[in-house]
Amino acid sequence: MKNNILEINNLKVFSKLESGINLVNSISFNVGRGKTTCIVGESGSGKSLTALSVMQLLSQQLKLSGKILFNGSDLCLMDSESIRRKRGNEIAMIFQEPMTSLNPVLTIGYQIEESITVHNRLSRNQINARVKELLTLVAINPDRVNSYPEELSGGQRQRIMIAMAMSCNPDLLIADEPTTALDVTVQAQILELLDQLKKKLKMSMLFITHDFGVVADIADDVIVMYQGKIVEQGPVNLILNKPKHPYTIALLQCVPDALGEKILKPIDYKKLERAMAAI
Amino acid sequence: MRYLLAAKNLSKQYIQTQGFFSRKKTVIDALNNVSLNITKGTTLAVVGESGSGKSTLARSLIRLINIDKGEIKFDGKDFLSLDSKALKNMRKTIQMIFQDPYASLNPRMKIQSIMEEPLLIHKVGTKITRQKNISIMIERVGLNISDLDKYPHQFSGGQRQRIGIARALILKPKLVICDEPVSALDVSVQAQIIQLLKSLQKEFGLTYLFITHDLRIVRHIADELVVMHHGKIVETGKTDIIFQNPKTLYTKKLLASIPGTMKST
Numbered sequence: 001m002k003n004n005i006l007e008i009n010n011l012k013v014f015s016k017l018e019s020g021i022n023l024v025n026s027i028s029f030n031v032g033r034g035k036t037t038c039i040v041g042e043s044g045s046g047k048s049l050t051a052l053s054v055m056q057l058l059s060q061q062l063k064l065s066g067k068i069l070f071n072g073s074d075l076c077l078m079d080s081e082s083i084r085r086k087r088g089n090e091i092a093m094i095f096q097e098p099m100t101s102l103n104p105v106l107t108i109g110y111q112i113e114e115s116i117t118v119h120n121r122l123s124r125n126q127i128n129a130r131v132k133e134l135l136t137l138v139a140i141n142p143d144r145v146n147s148y149p150e151e152l153s154g155g156q157r158q159r160i161m162i163a164m165a166m167s168c169n170p171d172l173l174i175a176d177e178p179t180t181a182l183d184v185t186v187q188a189q190i191l192e193l194l195d196q197l198k199k200k201l202k203m204s205m206l207f208i209t210h211d212f213g214v215v216a217d218i219a220d221d222v223i224v225m226y227q228g229k230i231v232e233q234g235p236v237n238l239i240l241n242k243p244k245h246p247y248t249i250a251l252l253q254c255v256p257d258a259l260g261e262k263i264l265k266p267i268d269y270k271k272l273e274r275a276m277a278a279i
Numbered sequence: 280m281r282y283l284l285a286a287k288n289l290s291k292q293y294i295q296t297q298g299f300f301s302r303k304k305t306v307i308d309a310l311n312n313v314s315l316n317i318t319k320g321t322t323l324a325v326v327g328e329s330g331s332g333k334s335t336l337a338r339s340l341i342r343l344i345n346i347d348k349g350e351i352k353f354d355g356k357d358f359l360s361l362d363s364k365a366l367k368n369m370r371k372t373i374q375m376i377f378q379d380p381y382a383s384l385n386p387r388m389k390i391q392s393i394m395e396e397p398l399l400i401h402k403v404g405t406k407i408t409r410q411k412n413i414s415i416m417i418e419r420v421g422l423n424i425s426d427l428d429k430y431p432h433q434f435s436g437g438q439r440q441r442i443g444i445a446r447a448l449i450l451k452p453k454l455v456i457c458d459e460p461v462s463a464l465d466v467s468v469q470a471q472i473i474q475l476l477k478s479l480q481k482e483f484g485l486t487y488l489f490i491t492h493d494l495r496i497v498r499h500i501a502d503e504l505v506v507m508h509h510g511k512i513v514e515t516g517k518t519d520i521i522f523q524n525p526k527t528l529y530t531k532k533l534l535a536s537i538p539g540t541m542k543s544t
Contacts, residue, residue, distance in 0.1 A: 213538025
């Protein structure tokens with residue numbers, strides 16, 4: 001058993017139409033088994049493309065090169081059928097908008113059931129029991145099994161998404177800004193739920209966010225991305241307390257803090273570019 | 280007159296019918312005896328989760344929603360008894376900045392027309408003075424005069440929010456209601472917009488009513504704070520004092536759920 005569940009080597013994502021533009025530019029990083037790795041960056045930094053590359057869900061117009069080793073085998077070399085068997089089964093993903101990721105005309109019970117039966121053959125009774133078990137796992141009353149998504153709040157919908165993601169006990173969960181659309185109190189609950197599930201199910205997480213507050217709460221390792229490249233990576237304490245790269249420093253300075261001691265400083269991109277050129 | 284806006288005992292109820300055929304009705308108290316004062320030239324933040332009534336409060340303060348009960352005084356005048364003509368005049372002095380800069384700008388209008396529209400509605404100035412004001416304002420918010428000839432889709436989220444701010448300030452309002460103006464933006468852009476709002480406040484002597492669910496931002500912009508929960512004000516006071524010494528359980532819970540505080544508690 002290797003120590004890393006996911007190893008990404010020299011990953012590049014580029015457009016088929018416009019040559020010469022690398023949207024993700026030669027990035028390499030690992031996700032440790034049982035660990036949470038956070039990718040932080042502004043919009044357009046390539047963090048979501050990186051997540052989609054792991055799931056092999058990139059748009060048709062994009063191509064990727066490099067190695068994505070999941071449990072030792074390269075996802076980029078697999079045929080679509082073997083990828084499909086891994087996706088949702090061994091690697092699961094949750095998204096930012098729980099409202100748009102659920103089908104409004106199907107009950108939540110049916111949608112959770114679907115994610116179980118795609119990968120497993122179970123009897124009717126086993127399926128019903130598993131759906132109830134999953135709802136309990138994400139702290140939703142199992143009696144809600146016949147509710148429709150519109151009858152649930154935003155936080156409850158995100159819990160349903162998490163239940164669906166957990167349905168096949170994935171080894172790796174990719175979470176793309178799962179709490180950005182939620183209220184702060186609900187956000188804190190969802191983060192805690194994910195942290196508990198990670199420990200209980202011995203799962204690893206690749207967590208994408210732009211919020212350093214969230215990073216401080218859940219990350220073991222942090223990757224900072226800027227313009228398609230990784231500018232800095234390391235353990236969370238080091239990145240938050242002793243950032244080295246000028247971009248990480250600048251990004252940390254524009255995060256508002258609850259203490260109100262810090263003076264907010266927007267990123268001065270000209271200054272940043274000069275500092276980056278000097279490295 | 281110290282207060283630009285003083286609201287007393289505002290109440291607003293919504294009646295919700297349950298199900299398609301049933302006659303069962305439930306009454307929701309969107310605002311329940313809410314009172315607040317905003318001092319001239321300062322920022323008052325209204326904080327609460329979704330459904331706490333903070334947007335209903337903002338809308339009813341400028342009479343976009345009619346309230347059931349209560350008094351509102353704006354600049355010393357009774358705001359609720361104004362007739363429609365006087366109300367229109369008064370609205371010139373109250374402007375709003377919205378959360379979603381993508382949705383609040385008409386995609387078919389050039390920035391020039393977007394910014395001129397409020398001036399035309401209120402019949403302010405001549406064509407030449409309008410043009411001059413628009414040019415000054417667009418540069419003040421950090422964009423170029425050449426941008427006036429572009430359409431909203433040609434701008435990034437942060438730039439669009441700058442346009443929204445320029446449009447709100449073109450009428451030289453006294454009160455600006457900011458409804459989650461930075462929630463949809465990246466942290467780096469968020470910091471830029473907060474700085475811009477602060478410097479504009481100083482320059483034009485603006486008063487802000489700032490609605491948000493993000494307590495970290497409140498700490499950086501608000502002088503005073505109102506915490507809302509289920510249509511009621513649960514706590515109010517100076518921002519620093521509430522942060523250091525929250526009195527109610529709900530405020531304590533809100534402060535504890537600020538990201539980045541989970542591990543330390």
